[in-house]
Amino acid sequence: MGVKLTDVAKRAGVSATTVSRVINHYGYLSQKTIDKVHKAMEELNYQPNSMARSLQGKDTQLIGLIFPTVSHPFFGELASKMETKLFEKGYKTILCDSANNKEKERDYLKMLAANKVDGIIAGAHNLGIPEYENVGLPIISFDRHLAEGIPIVSSDSYQGGRLATEQLYQRGGRKIAILTGTNESDSPTNKRLEGYLSVLKEHQLEPMVYHFPLEHSPFLKATEIRQILSKEDIDSIFCTDDLTAILVLNKAQELGIDIPGDLKVIGYDGTEFIQNYFPQLSTILQPIDQFVDLLIDLLMKRINNADVELDSLYQLPVRFMQGQTS
Amino acid sequence: MGVKLTDVAKRAGVSATTVSRVINHYGYLSQKTIDKVHKAMEELNYQPNSMARSLQGKDTQLIGLIFPTVSHPFFGELASKMETKLFEKGYKTILCDSANNKEKERDYLKMLAANKVDGIIAGAHNLGIPEYENVGLPIISFDRHLAEGIPIVSSDSYQGGRLATEQLYQRGGRKIAILTGTNESDSPTNKRLEGYLSVLKEHQLEPMVYHFPLEHSPFLKATEIRQILSKEDIDSIFCTDDLTAILVLNKAQELGIDIPGDLKVIGYDGTEFIQNYFPQLSTILQPIDQFVDLLIDLLMKRINNADVELDSLYQLPVRFMQGQTS
DNA sequence: CTGAAAGCGCTAACAC
DNA sequence: GTGTTAGCGCTTTCAG
Numbered sequence: 082m083g084v085k086l087t088d089v090a091k092r093a094g095v096s097a098t099t100v101s102r103v104i105n106h107y108g109y110l111s112q113k114t115i116d117k118v119h120k121a122m123e124e125l126n127y128q129p130n131s132m133a134r135s136l137q138g139k140d141t142q143l144i145g146l147i148f149p150t151v152s153h154p155f156f157g158e159l160a161s162k163m164e165t166k167l168f169e170k171g172y173k174t175i176l177c178d179s180a181n182n183k184e185k186e187r188d189y190l191k192m193l194a195a196n197k198v199d200g201i202i203a204g205a206h207n208l209g210i211p212e213y214e215n216v217g218l219p220i221i222s223f224d225r226h227l228a229e230g231i232p233i234v235s236s237d238s239y240q241g242g243r244l245a246t247e248q249l250y251q252r253g254g255r256k257i258a259i260l261t262g263t264n265e266s267d268s269p270t271n272k273r274l275e276g277y278l279s280v281l282k283e284h285q286l287e288p289m290v291y292h293f294p295l296e297h298s299p300f301l302k303a304t305e306i307r308q309i310l311s312k313e314d315i316d317s318i319f320c321t322d323d324l325t326a327i328l329v330l331n332k333a334q335e336l337g338i339d340i341p342g343d344l345k346v347i348g349y350d351g352t353e354f355i356q357n358y359f360p361q362l363s364t365i366l367q368p369i370d371q372f373v374d375l376l377i378d379l380l381m382k383r384i385n386n387a388d389v390e391l392d393s394l395y396q397l398p399v400r401f402m403q404g405q406t407s
Numbered sequence: 408m409g410v411k412l413t414d415v416a417k418r419a420g421v422s423a424t425t426v427s428r429v430i431n432h433y434g435y436l437s438q439k440t441i442d443k444v445h446k447a448m449e450e451l452n453y454q455p456n457s458m459a460r461s462l463q464g465k466d467t468q469l470i471g472l473i474f475p476t477v478s479h480p481f482f483g484e485l486a487s488k489m490e491t492k493l494f495e496k497g498y499k500t501i502l503c504d505s506a507n508n509k510e511k512e513r514d515y516l517k518m519l520a521a522n523k524v525d526g527i528i529a530g531a532h533n534l535g536i537p538e539y540e541n542v543g544l545p546i547i548s549f550d551r552h553l554a555e556g557i558p559i560v561s562s563d564s565y566q567g568g569r570l571a572t573e574q575l576y577q578r579g580g581r582k583i584a585i586l587t588g589t590n591e592s593d594s595p596t597n598k599r600l601e602g603y604l605s606v607l608k609e610h611q612l613e614p615m616v617y618h619f620p621l622e623h624s625p626f627l628k629a630t631e632i633r634q635i636l637s638k639e640d641i642d643s644i645f646c647t648d649d650l651t652a653i654l655v656l657n658k659a660q661e662l663g664i665d666i667p668g669d670l671k672v673i674g675y676d677g678t679e680f681i682q683n684y685f686p687q688l689s690t691i692l693q694p695i696d697q698f699v700d701l702l703i704d705l706l707m708k709r710i711n712n713a714d715v716e717l718d719s720l721y722q723l724p725v726r727f728m729q730g731q732t733s
Numbered sequence: 734c735t736g737a738a739a740g741c742g743c744t745a746a747c748a749c
Numbered sequence: 750g751t752g753t754t755a756g757c758g759c760t761t762t763c764a765g
Binding site: 085086087097098100101102104105107129130132133134135136137138139 | 743
């Protein structure tokens with residue numbers, strides 16, 4: 082293998098301990114020794130072996146990130162920002178795309194434990210993974226209940242759902258449909274649905290709910306959307322994610338439906354990507370930067386003190402962003 | 408810490424060696440012993456410590472992925488697919504967003520070396536990082552020259568540039584502009600530019616080249632595009648990435664420019680994301696799946712045998728995908 | 734077929 | 750201020 086601590090020690094004419102002390106800024110060292118060691122390290126281009134170091138029980142400075150997939154703009158952005166901030170704090174990120182696959186998520190959890198990561202941030206969307214109950218590792222969850230004692234960072238999906246629906250109502254919408262994911266209780270999209278339902282109820286309107294299973298390809302979804310748009314009598318659509326909203330916009334255009342004249346559309350997520358490349362879309366903005374800050378803050382707290390009391394739910398506010406589709 | 412090998416040994420009433428053998432399917436064991444050990448491992452919910460294991464010089468099963476940022480759909484898709492395939496092969500992925508930052512990329516390189524990753528796949532876009540010269544680790548590069556002896560996997564950007572430009576010409580384009588990145592020699596977008604220039608030359612047309620520095624925000628880019636569209640006399644635009652093409656489409660719509668009537672647009676990349684959510688965009692398809700397969704194949708070869716002879720450049724073909732913008 | 738013992742590269746009492 | 754020594758959790762000769 083490469084250059085090791087003892088090589089440096091030999092070259093600097095000191096003991097391994099001394100080198101270790103220099104590296105870890107620990108104990109009393111004479112400036113002369115420090116310089117000697119530094120010189121030797123540079124000459125040999127020495128890199129400490131993190132494996133050996135974490136064997137002593139030192140932190141690995143490794144954080145596991147479990148998300149459905151970074152190929153989705155929302156999670157891509159979240160992952161990218163998490164990675165950046167973690168790196169600034171001296172952590173490396175192990176990326177785990179759970180791909181909405183329970184088995185894979187379980188495997189990852191095991192793997193992360195074996196790799197002795199210092200902590201995990203999990204934002205995947207699989208339910209019922211008992212392993213989370215006793216990983217014995219600091220974990221913070223994004224937007225989903227994992228297990229007792231694991232804090233959840235999320236935004237106020239119920240209010241988000243209400244906000245979007247209210248907007249559509251205020252702009253004259255009376256036949257307001259919702260396009261959303263599968264009907265799992267406890268998923269964030271389901272809370273958005275509840276918000277929608279509550280507003281419709283207040284205005285005594287008939288809900289029109291369309292569920293799209295996660296497994297459905299965008300192409301299939303698009304086809305179904307086309308069906309809905311051409312057959313049903315709808316004047317407004319609330320999509321519980323922006324990508325679905327884009328599909329609606331595309332299909333509406335194909336069908337010659339005027340937006341927002343004949344149909345108003347509001348999405349959900351409001352990533353920077355959407356704001357940059359789809360500024361016309363009205364949407365509910367999730368506070369991604371704040372998610373990142375909070376998730377990392379909480380994780381650091383847990384890492385530094387496994388017993389800190391944390392709230393079980395942190396709910397950040399969302400905002401409506403007016404585009405031209407509503 | 409957690410349960411360790413000796414705990415399992417004690418519980419199974421055997422030596423540590425035996426447990427190690429069972430785990431590594433190594434040497435002669437009686438079925439009885441194997442069963443005993445497995446039983447003990449399960450009862451204790453034992454996870455081998457990968458740190459300790461890789462200390463003996465065993466592989467870490469860790470691969471470093473260096474890309475500009477997974478928040479970009481192209482790299483998000485690439486990273487996600489790489490991660491998936493690597494996981495299937497038993498590798499974990501350390502994600503490194505270089506963020507177009509040379510310093511960060513260097514730091515990452517050091518960090519990956521310290522973490523004894525088995526190999527690296529680097530597709531970042533920073534030039535002149537001498538550290539690549541002697542990482543002493545298997546590396547495969549995506550779409551960029553890193554150092555002597557590091558194989559490059561890329562697609563045929565020159566042909567891609569030609570293909571796009573030819574298409575525009577065949578559809579009647581005579582005032583064909585190109586929107587591209589900064590003018591770094593050796594970058595893939597620059598090869599696309601060369602392809603464009605060669606076609607224009609063949610047809611004796613005047614090139615119209617617009618460079619956008621990487622640092623420019625999409626918003627700034629959009630403003631500049633609006634300028635160009637309203638002031639210049641252009642009938643076709645080749646954008647060397649799809650996102651820029653989307654910006655053009657947006658601004659053209661704002662300005663009431665008919666597409667493809669008044670202006671034809673062709674993008675570049677053709678991610679699944681674009682194909683799903685922007686099917687109307689004509690674009691040049693990069694073979695992402697083949698990139699992934701080839702990158703990983705080559706890396707595995709280097710990992711298994713540091714001295715295998717590999718070509719210095721693997722160039723995959725691109726395809727034109729007809730949408731409605733050209 | 735199984736175990737004892739040495740050692741991977743590094744750190745941390747404990748001495749001097 | 751600095752070195753000696755033991756040991757982190759695991760693998761691997763070498764014996765038996």
